Amino acid sequence: MRFFFYLTLGFLLSAADAPMLAPIKVTILPVNLAQHQIEVHLTLPSDLLNEGGTLALPAWTPGSYLIRDYAKFVDQVQILKGEPLVKVDKQQWKVPPHQGALTIRYRVYGNLMSVRENYIDESQAHLIGTNTFMYAPNHLERPYEISFKGFPASWKIACGLLDKEGVVRAANYDLLVDSPIQIGTFRSHQWESQGARFELAITGDHNGDESRLVRDIEKIVNETGKIFGNFPFKKYVFLLGFSPNTRGGLEHLQSTSLLSDPFRFDKEEGYYTLYQLVAHEFFHAWNVKRIKDVVLGPFDYSKENYTKLLWFHEGFTSYMEHQIVNRAGVVPWKYSIKQYENLWNLVAQHPGRLSQSLEESSFDTWIRYYQQNEWTEVSSISYYDHGELTGWLMEAEIVEGSKGQWGLKDLFRELWINHGTQGITDADIQKVYEKLSGKPSAPFWDQYIRRSSAPNSKTLASVFGLKFKFETPTDRLSEDEKKNLQIVERSKVYAGIRFQGESSGGTNIISSVIPGGPADQAGLSVGYEILFVNGWRTLSASEVNKRIADAKLGETVKIVASHRGRQKVLNLVVSENPLKSLKLEFAKSASPEAQKNFSDWSGHSFLP
Template sequence: MFQVWLVHAETQYQITITQPEHHLADIEMRFVAERAGPLQLKLPAWRSGKYQIMDLASGVRLFRATDSNNQQLTFDKIEKSIWELQVHTPGVITIKYQIYANELAQRTRHIDDSHAYINASAYLMYTDQTRHQPVSVQLKVPTAWRSTSGMQRGENPHQFLAADYDVLADSPIETGIHQFYNFEADGRSYEVVIWGEGNYDPKQMVTDLQKLVAQAPTIWQGYPYQHYLFIIHATHGARGATEHLNSTVIQRERFSFGSREHYLQFLSTAAHELIHTWNVKAYRPSELVPYDYLQPNYSKLLWISEGSTSYFQNQLLLRAGLMTHAEFYADLAKRLDKFDRLPGAHVQSVAQSSFDNWISLNGDHADNFSVNIYSEGYLVSWLLDHYLLSHSGLKASYRDIHRQLYQRFGKTTAFTAKDVQSIAQELTGKSLLPWWQQQVDSPPKVDSDKRLAAAGLERVVVKEQQAWLGLTGEFKNGSDKISKVERNSPAWKGGVTIDDEIVALNQLQLKASLLDRMKDFKPGQTIELSLFREGRLQHKKVVLGALPAKPSQISPVAKPTTAQRKFHQAWLGVELEKAKFSR
């Protein structure tokens, strides 16, 4: 319930879940307008952790505004996310509107009869004045629901308080019917909230998350939080995760927890989001400070924000004993296999990929002409780690870069490329600029054999080969609809392109996925693909290429040297295991 009066410079919100089965909520916002004249109410056009413009304002309807005399205020919508009022008399302004919340996969807003996920960026408006004011959020929800957030609790279980709108926008609320667990580690409290049924073991989850959070001091000294919240959605048709100030939301298909492979994916995601609490929340590229909620915050350092986080995630699991050496090496080998055949790796740098991340990269543009801030950001982070270890005599690693970033910018938040380069020079005594120009500002050059050998590892590519087309498709209703064709692959050279519908192979109707049919052919053979392109039947001759039949393998060398063992220990924080067989 709102207070009958407003403390000066305070914003109050109330979210009432009115028709959960229809995904509807009523929003009420109260604040003090300090002066008469035009006043703009804004809803963000994107949310933190998703560096793309979104249509968050699409859920707003029935907007209205009144003054302290309960008189209707005229308004005009001047931009898709801005409502401009005409305030006649300073005083309390009340804003009311309805929100339609049926978007779960982007982790913005979702309401149904069992829960509501509330990312304030997609629910609650602000003004330039109220953005910097203390805020309170009161929920009115069904009786059986329980509410939780990384924000401070207010006077009742469904009220939360934040220092300002920026904290509110980065502290999602989960309310509904859930499983709740909590634990403590290193003087911090943790809460695990699970919505939805699935084949997960909640007790095992909590046990493993305890082991995970205990590894944070291996990178940073100190914490940016006293309390941390894991929100887990076990659902259908939604997957992914988003980091927030002192919480995360992780979404997975409800039956994707059972196998070892799938469970490791969950743990890797949890590690990734936990790391973000430092890397991108406690310190982030200066171009992202402050967030411009209506326009892109362009930066060439998102590869550090995301790629370096991906680089550290499995290291934490390895140190915690949650991932084996073999599993860690297999993940690295998979990344190297992908990079080796990535056409975009010869075209784009991670710096440019960071800047262009606000562009939706789909179809033939993705991978063919670009790299990814996550996967290639991981590899550049590995290269930088190797550089630091090699030029410091194993006295400094990439962990030291992030430890220093947190110590120096944990309060001011913003850092620059020059700050990273300066720290590296302090750690090694050498200028990082030449390396940066070669590996960050230019397409990266990954000499994996050299870097693996330094740590007593070797990568083996199997000799057995299989037929390769170089395309991705979805077999449905007797045709393979092509979603991607690798540049310079056999399919590319044969004239196959995106959106082609392949219906026959060698004049025989396609009865199974084209990729499955490749098992019947050998590299070097010529095949004929019959396809529909914009409704016109065409035939394409394709000479099949070759790819290794199995992923490459990374394993310890038979007789590692002392130097190699020391490098491995300094790199990953664990000893190099003995080779399981000699070659």
């Protein structure tokens, strides 16, 4: 592993035989923090673009696959004490010929509390490189030095590239924009592990136990390090911010940006969901930042960069986050089992599950996952959720084939040892899968990755000693509810429609129609507003569902709907609900081998 540590540094940070290039020097100044504005002074050295050229700002940020056109938050681009630069297109400006160094100034606006965009106010500045720093196309290898001037004296700086002088130094542009910067009065917690220094910079108040957060995040770090043997960096920074109704994370080479709701820690689940987020983004320090599809870097920041491996880079990372927090002892099995049940139900019941493969979902993320519309639910899948479940299924295949000797974590370790930061292909993953499982890869890839098939629980159940119980809505009623015939009959009714905002109450406007279901056969469609059901006025999703449930199986329900200002009357024949939900239990008949597999896999004891 030591070889790969030096390979990583040599590839990303410096090269002994490369000529020393004069850096692009940048100074960041506050303009009007209350109005979310900073000013950037970018000085080109005398040997860069002295015959003229262009400067550009990225259209997207790695890890978030959507064209966001960050130049819309930049203006007043001009030579310092000189003329404005001529804009060439939406994200490029023309630099005139010059002798000696040339300083360009521009204003940056940031008011999106996100891990993908800048956020600036009078209390902090969270700066994303792709939003902030211009680059010279064809000169991405040029080093950068970032200094800060004029900010409040009490403000500190946190960044994976920050040196002792308070300067952010990046060996090239790719590394610069892969290193978010936090400025403000954050609380800094630091520790060391296996020769690496870690910092947790926390911005914002919250109702949790901060000492517990620090302690448990350190456990997550250590557990992840065990998978790979050591850390591929000397320093790593967690930038954790709190803001109401937020949750998100974005991976970087030696840091991560994290957002969490500050009021979720009144319940244990608040800690658990944050720990999963931390584990997910930290595991990305290997999977996608170093173990990555060969097409994911160096990047073209001006347009989409396509990959078919996001099911592996994102979906499998979502799976591994559970393994890490369980084995670190910071999340109990009773919580995780519900996560696995919900995951199975989400994937197995998803209307679009047979319309798109994981490879297609990965490739089309630019226009599907990140740009969802009313057709998305019935035509697309998420490489996060479906990839996560596929990771669990692959884990079982490897454990079964190796008789409990290997698992998915060993697949990642093998890829890291054999490929390091050189990049991987789908064929490389298949080769390691075959080595560890002793099985040909084609059947698994054809069933779950190249095509879209319903998940099969047989191997999971036998390998981990679990009982997969699939229950109808009627099965899930309480014993008292089952004694009430009316409740039992209503639980069986199915219309095959979903409504806007249904998870939080919902409107009476249809968001999706399940293909082949009663609503589809009746002629209902996305955007229809359900006004009356059998003559009863319906104002919400709940009221529509209740009035449809008044009917018995096979009966016809009269629907009055509005669509584009016109009234429509349709007849819907209710059918029996075909959806079944998973309930996981320990199998009392599980073999000793299965019980050991479960403990090794989950980090918890097998307790039937």
